[in-house]
Amino acid sequence: MNIGEVSTHTGLPVKTIRYYEDIDLIKPLRDDNGYRRFRDQDIHKLKFLGRARALGFTIEDCRTLLALYEDETRASSDVKRVARDHLVQIDAKIADLRGMRDTLSHLVEACAGDDRPDCPILKDLGGKP
Amino acid sequence: MNIGEVSTHTGLPVKTIRYYEDIDLIKPLRDDNGYRRFRDQDIHKLKFLGRARALGFTIEDCRTLLALYEDETRASSDVKRVARDHLVQIDAKIADLRGMRDTLSHLVEACAGDDRPDCPILKDLGGKP
DNA sequence: CTTGACCCTCCTGTCACTGGAACCTTTATA
């Protein structure tokens, strides 16, 4: 399979697939014309990567997870640790965003949003006291 | 005030303050020795920026908000639009993260996390069916 | 034989900083 077909097949942009080869996540073969030739295992890895990225794992996490995936002698505890750590990060981010959201939604509600200059949002940002 | 003092005063790293000057968010004066000299208005702006950034506004949003802040003839609707748009972005991100969180927490719970290789997390990433 | 759809590499840009090198100025201490 050529890269375009792989792209439609995996849902990953061509650029991304090339990038993943660049950072050694996949190692497709090459045809005589220089075109990448993807085997089933390459495509399988790409789908794996797509799903892992969709869950928000970093590229380095993905590298680790792929290695564990391919290692038949892995301990599931190793996988679980990576996932649990990531879950903690996600929760932290959500908490962060919720804090912003709460403050901001109060401010937005308090703002008249008309043609007058008076604005509680700016008042808050300016240090309202 | 010199940059170090401003940094402790505003809570912004020195590097960040210099960066904000670089992209023309602030325009401190210069002493004869080349040191930046910050006026009260500069410090006020920096605090404004710190609070806006803490609410997750992009630098470009901050630029817009600062301009509105300084424009006595602004319409609060303009401020509100920026804030509401940002709120939408935040909500989208939260929804995204919650999706990841839900999937991931199920997987983590399902994983034994022992020394055996069997792992539902990897099974899912590998396309379990 | 040409056209258009692919494919290639290489370089740059994104966002909001952060780190570091190499250097100058001020302040405190011996």
Next chain:
DNA sequence: TATAAAGGTTCCAGTGACAGGAGGGTCAAG
């Protein structure tokens, strides 16, 4: 007074995970 520490300066490179684009080669169809 010499010097060392602490502060300031500029400029360049790197971060993460790609995306955009230039400039070119290759392939299948009409």
